[in-house]
Every structure is written in structure tokens, then in C-alpha cells.
Amino acid sequence: MLALLVSSVVSAAPKDGPVVTLSLAQSDFPDTEDVLVTVTISNPTRHTVKILKWFTPADGVEGALFSVKLDGKKVGYLGPIYKRPAATGKDYISLKSGESIVQTVNLGDYYDLSASGQYEIAYDISSFNLYDEKGNA
Numbered sequence: 001m002l003a004l005l006v007s008s009v010v011s012a013a014p015k016d017g018p019v020v021t022l023s024l025a026q027s028d029f030p031d032t033e034d035v036l037v038t039v040t041i042s043n044p045t046r047h048t049v050k051i052l053k054w055f056t057p058a059d060g061v062e063g064a065l066f067s068v069k070l071d072g073k074k075v076g077y078l079g080p081i082y083k084r085p086a087a088t089g090k091d092y093i094s095l096k097s098g099e100s101i102v103q104t105v106n107l108g109d110y111y112d113l114s115a116s117g118q119y120e121i122a123y124d125i126s127s128f129n130l131y132d133e134k135g136n137a
Contacts (some may be wrong), residue, residue: 006118018043020093020123031114035107037066037121041053050092054084057103058093058123061110067124068111075119079110 023038039057043049054062064077093101107121108114 016122017045018049022121022123026059031116035113036104037107038102038104039065039123040100040102041095042100043097046097048094048096051068052087052091053093054082054087056093056101058101061105063125064110065105065125066107066111067120067122068107068113070115071117072120074117075111075113077110078112 019042021040021042023040025036029035041051041056053059055065057065061079062082063079064081066077068075068077095101113119
């Protein structure tokens with residue numbers, strides 16, 4: 001049986017920027033059940049913000065977007081890791097004021113959740129280019 005604790009952490013976020021929340025339909029999962037986490041990225045600001053989509057699950061998980069711990073110990077990311085060129089304007093998602101994007105991720109596809117115990121899940125992204133400040137005006 002897996003027990004999950006969920007939190008959201010976004011580093012390098014501008015003070016007046018997007019908010020990320022994680023949610024689960026349940027907190028305990030049998031070992032054979034998928035662990036589905038809903039990621040909501042919202043723009044509560046009064047202006048459009050641009051977020052680098054590589055660091056969102058918008059096109060699927062393409063990197064270690066989450067910090068996963070089992071009984072306090074880090075669980076390694078098992079999914080793909082991409083080497084990317086410098087980000088350009090087309091690599092960003094625009095969220096207008098009040099808009100949100102919502103994606104559901106099966107964490108078991110990207111992290112080894114086979115051991116029973118208390119898991120802690122956080123959305124944990126930091127990147128100098130996470131937000132396009134030129135577009136956030």
C-alpha cells in the first residue's frame with residue numbers, strides 16, 4: 001500500500017507569476033493501482049505569462065518534474081532526459097490572466113513506486129529560463 005503526501009514547489013518563479021497545484025483522487029493506493037497526479041498551472045496575475053513547456057506535463061513528462069521521496073529518501077527519475085537547444089518563443093506556453101492548464105500524470109511511468117511506504121510528491125522545477133520575462137508584461 002502506498003500512502004502519498006503532495007506539495008507544490010516551483011523555484012525561480014517570479015513573485016507575480018503562475019501557481020502550480022498538485023492533487024490526487026485518493027491518498028492511499030494499492031500496489032497494483034496507477035498513481036495519477038493532476039497538475040494544475042494557473043495564472044492568477046493580471047497579465048499574460050509564458051512558461052517553458054519543457055518544464056510542464058503539457059506534452060507529456062519530458063524530464064524530472066517531480067521530487068519523489070519514499071520515507072524521506074529520494075526516489076530516482078526513470079523517464080527520458082532530453083538534451084535541448086536554447087529555448088525560443090515557440091517553446092513557451094502562454095497563459096492569459098485567469099487561465100489554467102491541467103494535466104494528469106501517472107507517476108509510476110516515471111518513478112519506481114513499487115515499494116510500500118509513505119511517499120512525498122512535489123512539483124519541483126527550477127530553471128533560469130522557466131518563465132519568459134519578456135512575455136510576462
